[in-house]
Amino acid sequence: MSEKRDMSRSRKLFITDKLMRLLLVGAASTSVLVVCLIFLFLFREAGPFALNPGLGKLLDSQWIPVSFQEEHFGVGPLLAGSALVTALAMLVTVPISVLVSIYIAEIAHPTEREFLKPFIEILASIPSVVLGFFGLLVVAPLIKTTFGLSTGLTALTGALLLSLMAIPTIISLSEDALVSVPYALKNASLALGASHLQTIFRVTLPAALPGIVAAVMLGIGRVIGETMAVLMVTGNSAILTASPLSSVRTMTATIAAEMGEVPFGSVHYQALFWIGIILLVITFFLNIIAQRVLKKYGMMK
Amino acid sequence: MVEQSLYPNYPKDLEMVITTNQVNFFYGLTQALFDISLLIPAKHVTALIGPSGCGKSTFLRCLNRMNDTIPHSRVEGEISINRKDIYAPGTDVVELRKEVGMVFQKSNPFPKSIFDNVAYGPRIHGEKNPKRLAEIVEQSLQQSAIWDEVKDRLHANAMGLSGGQQQRLCIARALAVGPKILLMDEPASALDPKSTTRIEDLIGELRTNYTIVIVTHNMQQAARVSDYTAFFYEGRLIECDATPKIFTNPRQKQTEDYITGRFG
Amino acid sequence: MNNTAEKLILFALRLITYAIVLVIGYILFDIIRNGAPALNWQFISGFPRRSGAAGGIFPAIVGTLSLVVGTIAVSLPLGIGGAIYLAEYAEQDKFNTLIRLAIVTLAGVPSIVFGLFGLGIFVLFCGFGPSILAGSLTLACMVLPTIIVASEESLRAVPKGFRDASLALGATKWEMIRTNILPYSMSGMITGSILGIGRAAGETAPILLTVAAFFLPRLPHSIFDQVMALPYHLYILATQHPEADRIRHMQYGTALVLLLLVLGLSLGAILIRTHFRKKFRW
Numbered sequence: 001m002s003e004k005r006d007m008s009r010s011r012k013l014f015i016t017d018k019l020m021r022l023l024l025v026g027a028a029s030t031s032v033l034v035v036c037l038i039f040l041f042l043f044r045e046a047g048p049f050a051l052n053p054g055l056g057k058l059l060d061s062q063w064i065p066v067s068f069q070e071e072h073f074g075v076g077p078l079l080a081g082s083a084l085v086t087a088l089a090m091l092v093t094v095p096i097s098v099l100v101s102i103y104i105a106e107i108a109h110p111t112e113r114e115f116l117k118p119f120i121e122i123l124a125s126i127p128s129v130v131l132g133f134f135g136l137l138v139v140a141p142l143i144k145t146t147f148g149l150s151t152g153l154t155a156l157t158g159a160l161l162l163s164l165m166a167i168p169t170i171i172s173l174s175e176d177a178l179v180s181v182p183y184a185l186k187n188a189s190l191a192l193g194a195s196h197l198q199t200i201f202r203v204t205l206p207a208a209l210p211g212i213v214a215a216v217m218l219g220i221g222r223v224i225g226e227t228m229a230v231l232m233v234t235g236n237s238a239i240l241t242a243s244p245l246s247s248v249r250t251m252t253a254t255i256a257a258e259m260g261e262v263p264f265g266s267v268h269y270q271a272l273f274w275i276g277i278i279l280l281v282i283t284f285f286l287n288i289i290a291q292r293v294l295k296k297y298g299m300m301k
Numbered sequence: 302m303v304e305q306s307l308y309p310n311y312p313k314d315l316e317m318v319i320t321t322n323q324v325n326f327f328y329g330l331t332q333a334l335f336d337i338s339l340l341i342p343a344k345h346v347t348a349l350i351g352p353s354g355c356g357k358s359t360f361l362r363c364l365n366r367m368n369d370t371i372p373h374s375r376v377e378g379e380i381s382i383n384r385k386d387i388y389a390p391g392t393d394v395v396e397l398r399k400e401v402g403m404v405f406q407k408s409n410p411f412p413k414s415i416f417d418n419v420a421y422g423p424r425i426h427g428e429k430n431p432k433r434l435a436e437i438v439e440q441s442l443q444q445s446a447i448w449d450e451v452k453d454r455l456h457a458n459a460m461g462l463s464g465g466q467q468q469r470l471c472i473a474r475a476l477a478v479g480p481k482i483l484l485m486d487e488p489a490s491a492l493d494p495k496s497t498t499r500i501e502d503l504i505g506e507l508r509t510n511y512t513i514v515i516v517t518h519n520m521q522q523a524a525r526v527s528d529y530t531a532f533f534y535e536g537r538l539i540e541c542d543a544t545p546k547i548f549t550n551p552r553q554k555q556t557e558d559y560i561t562g563r564f565g
Numbered sequence: 566m567n568n569t570a571e572k573l574i575l576f577a578l579r580l581i582t583y584a585i586v587l588v589i590g591y592i593l594f595d596i597i598r599n600g601a602p603a604l605n606w607q608f609i610s611g612f613p614r615r616s617g618a619a620g621g622i623f624p625a626i627v628g629t630l631s632l633v634v635g636t637i638a639v640s641l642p643l644g645i646g647g648a649i650y651l652a653e654y655a656e657q658d659k660f661n662t663l664i665r666l667a668i669v670t671l672a673g674v675p676s677i678v679f680g681l682f683g684l685g686i687f688v689l690f691c692g693f694g695p696s697i698l699a700g701s702l703t704l705a706c707m708v709l710p711t712i713i714v715a716s717e718e719s720l721r722a723v724p725k726g727f728r729d730a731s732l733a734l735g736a737t738k739w740e741m742i743r744t745n746i747l748p749y750s751m752s753g754m755i756t757g758s759i760l761g762i763g764r765a766a767g768e769t770a771p772i773l774l775t776v777a778a779f780f781l782p783r784l785p786h787s788i789f790d791q792v793m794a795l796p797y798h799l800y801i802l803a804t805q806h807p808e809a810d811r812i813r814h815m816q817y818g819t820a821l822v823l824l825l826l827v828l829g830l831s832l833g834a835i836l837i838r839t840h841f842r843k844k845f846r847w
Contacts, residue, residue: 225678
């Protein structure tokens with residue numbers, strides 16, 4: 001009797017064990033499924049555009065999606081807008097982030113570090129719409145008066161806000177990279193009579209460089225994909241320009257601003273999905289390259 | 302039953318509880334054990350000795366199939382416990398591990414109360430009766446000679462015990478499941494001399510009821526606690542014999558070199 | 566490099582660091598100083614009037630909270646389950662590589678692309694319409710990688726000895742996980758997850774296309790209802806509202822409530838973690 005009960009119990013355990021394993025495999029597969037679905041559904045919604053009016057339309061030099069004469073769906077100006085804002089943002093972000101991460105990782109007193117790290121983390125958790133709002137009310141007027149412009153809604157304003165968003169990410173990743181440089185290496189340099197700063201700039205920083213490069217690439221990915229802040233402060237005019245002080249429109253802002261007003265399934269709607277695909281592909285490759293760099297130099301956590 | 306040619310110094314009526322026949326073990330492509338054929342007698346202490354990396358721990362972990370958890374590992378040959386092949390298809394690993402308890406090198410009590418640590422095994426095997434659980438816990442703690450030290454704080458966290466106490470608690474935890482065989486993987490190597498003595502005394506007491514296989518890198522310890530000793534070297538079983546014989550008059554040159562401290 | 570130059574460089578590094586700290590401080594200060602006067606019971610618990618130019622933001626708070634709850638309900642089981650698989654079961658095989666690639670990819674997808682995806686699949690294809698359900702599912706997809714990474718880290722922090730001891734006592738793998746891994750790692754998993762979800766609560770782009778209503782001064786009845794949400798409400802008030810220049814206090818108030826909600830979630834998560842860290846030590 002008791003033997004029998006034991007048998008059924010161990011059978012039950014065995015089945016539960018297999019069942020849980022199956023469930024967990026299922027849960028783990030979700031991320032693969034979601035990635036596949038993202039690609040699938042973006043292409044599904046964007047698809048018909050390729051036949052009519054044809055993908056060549058995306059190469060048009062203008063983005064005028066709503067017009068009484070002829071609509072233009074050239075993503076060039078938007079791509080340029082995103083590139084300009086991103087480049088400006090990285091120009092500000094990279095030196096600041098690297099220097100701050102050096103300070104935090106190598107120079108700051110431990111208790112100082114305990115304060116600095118979470119404080120900078122706060123910046124990462126401020127919603128982008130709040131930052132955009134702050135940009136609109138504080139940064140834009142500042143830019144306007146500083147440069148004597150008619151409007152403060154410029155590529156530079158957007159870039160400054162984006163760099164606020166990218167700074168915590170890049171600081172935290174490059175700090176990881178700096179901290180992971182072996183002590184032996186730093187000590188060897190110090191033992192040779194190099195000063196603290198010489199060691200940092202000639203030994204630690206070069207050793208951590210792949211990690212920092214990967215951090216910057218992930219930062220670029222985040223900046224290109226950021227929507228709300230740029231939507232609120234870049235002025236949103238879809239023109240080709242290289243001037244930081246002119247108003248630009250990025251790919252993300254275009255989707256956010258126009259998607260609410262297009263009829264589902266229209267050519268314009270499909271064009272917006274193509275912009276989404278372009279964004280997805282760019283960030284996908286940035287990510288893959290960053291991971292490759294980390295893996296190659298054995299900096300994968 | 303005992304092959305006298307291989308084990309000339311074993312008593313003839315010795316009952317062998319674990320028999321292994323030509324066991325090979327692989328970690329991926331690396332072979333860690335080569336043709337291990339060993340008999341382990343019931344209700345005695347068998348020590349496995351040898352230099353680090355000789356395969357003694359790997360072998361030990363084959364006996365309760367703990368190596369199953371290592372990815373890409375593979376066992377060849379036959380390991381039988383009470384004449385049942387434990388690697389036969391359909392073997393219930395849970396039942397096997399109930400039969401064969403294990404104590405690890407580093408004491409690893411769960412961050413639960415002392416009581417819950419010891420009751421863990423019986424509980425997962427379906428014992429719900431609180432009175433019965435309390436009995437099992439007390440009995441196991443007494444058997445492992447720690448009852449008097451902890452009986453007043455059974456519900457305190459086990460992490461608060463000293464290293465030696467933790468290890469005896471882990472022995473109690475293993476005993477609570479009701480095994481016939483106890484595998485010990487260098488159970489005292491992380492302990493101070495005083496705690497080590499207590500563990501060794503405990504092993505001496507447990508040998509009357511349990512078959513014990515102990516891995517140790519400490520030859521004095523093997524000599525003190527074991528009845529039989531098997532010497533492993535580079536994944537092979539070099540020699541197995543009654544402990545006094547191994548330590549006074551080994552048959553193999555390598556064994557002699559090792560126990561006299563010429564290498565290892 | 567002589568000593569003076571070295572000191573100068575050290576000083577410059579410190580200056581830059583504290584300049585950033587100052588900027589962060591100023592942002593918080595600006596939002597709090599201008600938002601605090603707007604905060605009162607009427608503002609928190611009232612319904613908006615005149616397209617949000619007056620009244621309160623209660624429906625937007627409820628909307629955002631319901632999205633948070635919905636996102637947790639979907640993403641927590643999936644994310645934690647996936648992390649358990651990766652930490653306890655996965656072998657170094659192709660499947661594992663594929664999952665890790667997917668997680669990294671997912672983590673890099675721009676939030677507006679998640680919005681497009683949610684629009685395509687949940688709103689249109691599944692026919693949920695713009696709704697709490699569609700929005701929660703979209704946000705859940707977005708936070709999945711964060712939850713998996715945080716949970717896996719927490720699982721891996723549990724010493725291997727607990728696993729060995731459990732198995733050696735005859736526990737099956739799942740029993741081992743349930744009785745001796747999850748109890749010690751659960752708090753860490755939940756903390757990490759909430760940190761991710763808190764961030765999602767402040768996101769606008771994904772909900773823009775999948776759930777958010779411009780002006781909807783009532784509470785949702787079911788998960789198939791549209792809702793207002795704090796981030797979107799702030800966006801509308803600040804940029805789309807005809808009286809945008811005259812309702813700064815409403816905007817700042819909304820920004821402050823959103824900020825407090827997001828930071829509050831993070832802070833709560835961190836407090837939970839400290840509490841449990843004291844409980845389990847090894």
